[in-house]
Amino acid sequence: MVTEAEKFAKEDKEKRDAIDTKNQVDSILYQTEKKLKELEDKVPGPVKEKVEAKVKELKNAISGGSTQAIKDAMTALNQEFMQLGQSIYS
Known part of the structure; x- marks a missing residue:
């Protein structure tokens, strides 16, 4: 059982990362x-x-399915969203 758990640990971590990113x-x-x-x-x-x-x-990155591409697009959106906030308050 331990060997099997170790075998699937990496897959479980990747799945968890993908789910957390999607949320x-x-x-x-x-x-x-x-x-x-x-x-x-x-x-x-x-x-x-x-x-x-x-x-x-x-949204295009989401349809592509790559977790790293989604994270990169999410970071870019966050940066633009901060610019939006700055433009309103200035």
């Missing part, structure tokens, strides 16, 4: 889209377009 992505997409709707009239056009482009990239 984070769902949360980030929801929050981003919600804020875009709430602040639609306050967000400058170019900033909104960049954020929407990153949302689209993240």
